[in-house]
Amino acid sequence: MKRPLILGVLWAAGLAVLIPSTAFAHGFGDRYDLPVPLGLYMSAAGAAVVLSFVVIGLFAKRDFGDGYPQKDLRKWRLGRVLAHPTTLDAVRDVSAIIFIVYMFAGLFGSGDPNANLVPTMTWVVFWVGIAYFSALVGDIWALINPWKILFTHAESLTWKLTGRDLARYEPYPVRLSAWPAVLLFLAFAWVEIVYTASGVPFNIAALALAYSVVTLLGMWWFGREEWLRNGEVFTIVFGFLAAFAPTQVTEPPDDGVSTDHGFSLRPWGAGLLAVPQPTLPRAALLVLMLATVSFDGFVETGTWTEILLDFLPAFSFLGANAFSGITTVGLILAPLVFFGVFALTAWLMGWLGNSSLGIMELARTFVFSLVPIALAYHIAHFFSFLMIQGQRMFSLVSDPFGWGWDLFGTAGYSVDISVVNARFVWYLSIAAIVIGHIIAVYVAHVYALRTFPGKGDAVRSQYPMLVLMAGYTMVSLWIVAQPIVES
Amino acid sequence: MILDQRFIVPVKISLMATMSLLALLLLAACGGGDPEDVSFELSIADGGLAGDDSTFVAKQDDTVTLNLSADVHGEVHLHGYDLTTNIGPDEPSSITFLADATGRYAMEFHPSGEAEMHCDDVDVTGMAVRLSLEPAAEAGHYVASVEVDNFEFSLASGSHWHLTSDGETVGMFYESSAEVELGMGTHEIVAQLNTGEHCALPVSDMMMVGDNALDDGMAMDDHDGEDEHEHDAEEEHAHEGDGEPFSIGALEIMPR
Numbered sequence: 001m002k003r004p005l006i007l008g009v010l011w012a013a014g015l016a017v018l019i020p021s022t023a024f025a026h027g028f029g030d031r032y033d034l035p036v037p038l039g040l041y042m043s044a045a046g047a048a049v050v051l052s053f054v055v056i057g058l059f060a061k062r063d064f065g066d067g068y069p070q071k072d073l074r075k076w077r078l079g080r081v082l083a084h085p086t087t088l089d090a091v092r093d094v095s096a097i098i099f100i101v102y103m104f105a106g107l108f109g110s111g112d113p114n115a116n117l118v119p120t121m122t123w124v125v126f127w128v129g130i131a132y133f134s135a136l137v138g139d140i141w142a143l144i145n146p147w148k149i150l151f152t153h154a155e156s157l158t159w160k161l162t163g164r165d166l167a168r169y170e171p172y173p174v175r176l177s178a179w180p181a182v183l184l185f186l187a188f189a190w191v192e193i194v195y196t197a198s199g200v201p202f203n204i205a206a207l208a209l210a211y212s213v214v215t216l217l218g219m220w221w222f223g224r225e226e227w228l229r230n231g232e233v234f235t236i237v238f239g240f241l242a243a244f245a246p247t248q249v250t251e252p253p254d255d256g257v258s259t260d261h262g263f264s265l266r267p268w269g270a271g272l273l274a275v276p277q278p279t280l281p282r283a284a285l286l287v288l289m290l291a292t293v294s295f296d297g298f299v300e301t302g303t304w305t306e307i308l309l310d311f312l313p314a315f316s317f318l319g320a321n322a323f324s325g326i327t328t329v330g331l332i333l334a335p336l337v338f339f340g341v342f343a344l345t346a347w348l349m350g351w352l353g354n355s356s357l358g359i360m361e362l363a364r365t366f367v368f369s370l371v372p373i374a375l376a377y378h379i380a381h382f383f384s385f386l387m388i389q390g391q392r393m394f395s396l397v398s399d400p401f402g403w404g405w406d407l408f409g410t411a412g413y414s415v416d417i418s419v420v421n422a423r424f425v426w427y428l429s430i431a432a433i434v435i436g437h438i439i440a441v442y443v444a445h446v447y448a449l450r451t452f453p454g455k456g457d458a459v460r461s462q463y464p465m466l467v468l469m470a471g472y473t474m475v476s477l478w479i480v481a482q483p484i485v486e487s
Numbered sequence: 488m489i490l491d492q493r494f495i496v497p498v499k500i501s502l503m504a505t506m507s508l509l510a511l512l513l514l515a516a517c518g519g520g521d522p523e524d525v526s527f528e529l530s531i532a533d534g535g536l537a538g539d540d541s542t543f544v545a546k547q548d549d550t551v552t553l554n555l556s557a558d559v560h561g562e563v564h565l566h567g568y569d570l571t572t573n574i575g576p577d578e579p580s581s582i583t584f585l586a587d588a589t590g591r592y593a594m595e596f597h598p599s600g601e602a603e604m605h606c607d608d609v610d611v612t613g614m615a616v617r618l619s620l621e622p623a624a625e626a627g628h629y630v631a632s633v634e635v636d637n638f639e640f641s642l643a644s645g646s647h648w649h650l651t652s653d654g655e656t657v658g659m660f661y662e663s664s665a666e667v668e669l670g671m672g673t674h675e676i677v678a679q680l681n682t683g684e685h686c687a688l689p690v691s692d693m694m695m696v697g698d699n700a701l702d703d704g705m706a707m708d709d710h711d712g713e714d715e716h717e718h719d720a721e722e723e724h725a726h727e728g729d730g731e732p733f734s735i736g737a738l739e740i741m742p743r
Binding site for chain 1: 500504507542547566567568587588589590591592593737739740741742
């Protein structure tokens, strides 16, 4: 019972940082997206629905194995260089140094969100940038996770000095499973979406410090890999996205000789065909992530502003925090509604597909097929944000602490807002959303052929799934067609 | 590597999708029309933008002029392009720029403390205010009255006075006396004259009110710890003067 106590103390410390907060006019990082025009929005919606049936029509009776095309990247020089231990160690060292600079900047640097490295690093480079990279290139977080790197260093140092293991390898409670990560993700999402001072460098760094303590303690108590699997929320979340990625790293062959990891190329989304069925907490975490990604966009629409005003009287007891209170309730309701709709779909799938599997079993089987839709939306929604706000890094690398330095002569760089054209973003957005939708339908169909006894059952089972996916895609399209409102 | 037979159709589909995406993006590069000069009138009043329209639309490469006026002093900020200008009741201003970047850019108004600086123009020579507080029937309630020299309260001109308790505003009044609830305990009460333009004039009177004063049936002047309290009150006022920034709509620059 010691550990929950420590966690409790840490969260209390975290909360202490949160309460006496200075409210910022609008979080961090302006968004300048123009809403997608109605015509494009409607054609994209139509295309998504029509193409769903094309996919089903083409693949309804095909036989799918478990495989997908792969190409060994180590056959190429570039692949060998990238996978070389020296390269990997260099990347790890750079990542650890960046993390230390980041913590230092947050705790001791300028309090100005625009002058300090921390807000841009956290909300643009880390949260949006690494999500993009994980999905479109590969599981970079497994390599650059600073807690993993620092703990590994501490482990080898302990081994050299004392000849003993640093970690205690206490047995991880089976029932706890990945639930710590679910709670941590909810806390992270709250800070991202609700917390009004999420742009204040010191606050972010204090929360990152609290999270570091939790993570390092978890790795120390249960062992590094055990905690990374169950409690390090970003390892799990970026891992989900990397299931879509075109590169994969595999464990060394189990022949006792080779220690080389496999490193190969595959089509985008193909990895989703090979993911093992997630456990209940991992499925819950995925649902939570999918729902919060949409909710994050929804809170920027005028509709949400109206909801805020409608519920303001009921929340007036919270005073100045009334809007935050309503958004918190929304943040908790969104995943529940999402799960409710998904569970209903799973029940209909089981019924139409003559399956003896339970609702939860089916929900877990199919949940990964929704990843491409969420991912496509994420790409559509954040593309111009990443291209515009990401430019801040040019000046921040020269003056990470906001102390007036100019290390690389780029401190004076000012952001060019004309770098992406709105029309380009519109077409990219709807193309991403439609293609994401098609991949999702395809993946779900492959899952169905594996899950249901007959091909007819599999096809029938996919009708409710098609409706759900169309609805989910419509939500994405609707959000990108709304003007962004600052509340 | 030779493609497995069963992957041919998916690969064909992804190729088709990629091609149509490229075609769409090519389309995206095209456009039409010549750049124009466009201007918008924005009038800020009563803590918002006058009129129903709050979204102004121009096309990329247009030369956009925002003609701005406001009933209070402050700064207009166009996000993204990051352009600002100062305006006030008698100082309309404008922003002109080449709209080369597409997007939806929020516009904000930051009311400034500048209004108070203009209050320096008000001649306060001979002006004075004397505050008196009498306990009212209900516990913690008082009748606050002020006597003024060279000043007149009126709804028409907006001239009024503010009553603060320990730096917190209790109320603003257009008559010379009012019943207020100050609560129990000892408080520092300040009466300050204000003009219709909400200029807080450097004309005020301060007194302490408290449980002892209540027992005696009279309020008594108390200047102990005045400096510290006055500092608090000033800080409060500086904050009020700056005002919360508010949205005055958005400018949409559509792609050409």
